[in-house]
Amino acid sequence: METFPKIISVDDHTVEPAHVWRDRLPSKYADSGPRIVRAPLKEMTFMGGKFAPVMGAKGDDGPIGDWWVYEDLHRPLTRLDTAVGYDRDEIKLEVITYEQMRPGSFSVPERLADMDVNHVQSALCFPTFPRFCGQTFTEAKDRELGLLGVRAYNDWMVEEWCGPDAHGRLIPLTLVPLWDARLAADEVRRNAARGVRAVAFSEIPPHLGLPSIHTDDWDPFLQACDETGTVIAMHIGSSSKMPSTSADAPPAVGSTITFANCCFSMVDWLMSGKFERFPNLRIMYAEGQIGWIPYILERADVVWEENRAWGGVADKVHRPPSELFTEHVYGCFFDDAFGLKNLDSIGVGNVLYETDYPHSDSTWPKSREVGEAQMGHLDADVVDRIVRRNAIDLLGLTDDGLWAGPGTGA
Template structure:
């Protein structure tokens, strides 16, 4: 075939990398605890009951559902029942596939949610639609760091509940059917740092590299990270290379401005908890005491990070003498951040325009499936539009490479167990 010697074929555009999402969610199937707790606890451990809704509100960052009695009028949904807790499944737990203007705070049943929310084979199919190769998933019923079990009265049952969840996460959700595409994230008993350390090591021995933790533990009535109370847990994470993953809302207190502020107020400022939390960590000295420790902020976005780093550096430089950090923070907080902290985003064009002030190696991508904020099924298109100004190797690091390194995945982005 003849070619025109005066023309050249432009190089093909590189294909957009297959996404590794570091913040998706699983809705636990009804049998997670029923099938794994000792027989004596099967009627008192977490279980699903179908019942009507009496009333429900979500104001000032507080979710308040009230379950009705059999025969009561009202919409019927599936509820998790555990001790005094009555927690319904809601449309906000699994909103993908619904028009955003039609999403309401309403109770639902398993039959009314997208099957990919709770079933592995359907999740993989929805990941395929969304150009997602693998995903790390936070819990729903236990809440983002296992607060449900921390608040329970029966500590023995609570510990068994956490271990049962972790066994399900590793052996079933991330089991053979997932083919390495689902990455395990485990829980710890937050009420006991020694037990937490033991659970980290138990799961690390089977290949788990991430554990959920609270962004602001004192909001849960727990010690702050400025104390030594968490040191056994932090040492275990340091020794095993286990990432401390903190999701917005993992302090059970979403930011708001008043008791009657609509959810839109809190949704706009959800990143505020991440600001507070990251400042805590940077000024705690823990990231220097435990040099192998890595922390990540799921769903916190990244656009706020440059100013917090700038301000923290100024305070450290000018005020460390009286600010209580001179003896434990030995270098600028921005340098500590670069070695230890990862910001996660799914829709943050501003942050990407200021990537140089954050650090290419400190940013991870997510899709937030199946929540109402999720970019599913257009996560690739959103990412391509927001990252169009970035070099292909930078896009590769954000979308895949950083997650592979942080979570110890195979070069293909899979969990090897």
């Protein structure tokens, strides 16, 4: 491919600097709000899709790492949070400090430099400590503090991470208080008023003890997204339950089938009737890949056509699910040659590109080379749509692919 378009990645990640909540929460929360503590690791496992770290006491033996401490939660920074730049065989489940991670994980200037190395123009970033849709705050005991924590993260995301130093190249993705749909709607509108067009949400809310998308409980939140043109972004693992097959299955099993939650979630949305009620809703699945989509659409259409009388959808889903998909759903990939070979069955307008920086699956610093190898059979205009134009249209970016929020200079 003679020229490969500058990439707009719709799924990268930020590792929050230690000061995010320390600087933004009232002083009375200094000992209960999120804060960094350097401590040894006592033990840590990741089996059956469950991550279980245990922090040691001061003076204990064990590798030293930086831990987020929040109420009763102790969550370490790990090599899996920021793995780029390391040989694959060196990427292990181990605790690290900020000094041991690549600076682009948490520093805007270094992030932009790493984006330049990787042929990336702009990037939308999911959180780390709050987890992919803010589950950390949803699971906390103090709801007042949780709401303040969500708002503090969003203020940091908009004003600092995506602020003037980013020059419009970092695209904001905000959180909502998932435990209250009306508060969530308020937060969507608060951020939309300052140019935010994407909000994180759970792929399968019932796994978090929350109502399913089939209820009316989420309607205030969905209405706010519909009215403001805010895209609902769902990352694999945003239900705090990664796919696995057994309690003793190694992480490689879950890593192979990570798309499964996206698959289940998409069927939920297509059969929920929400797209009929909120016609401006758009949803995207980060890191879910796209190769599985054609069969699911085929099967969903068959079920809708043949079984809707007893399937519970006749009164709310009035068009084939594949049509609803075309208008409302976006699949995101970073390495999916099979999906690209079946692009006609997915839809050129429903696919977005990502680099997953700085995670272990990331194609950094070779995202361009991976894209060229897998998209070489496609016309240049199709490649341009996948790599940047679809993201520009979906996220309301400038024609140059930049976020034009307050103070960006874009």
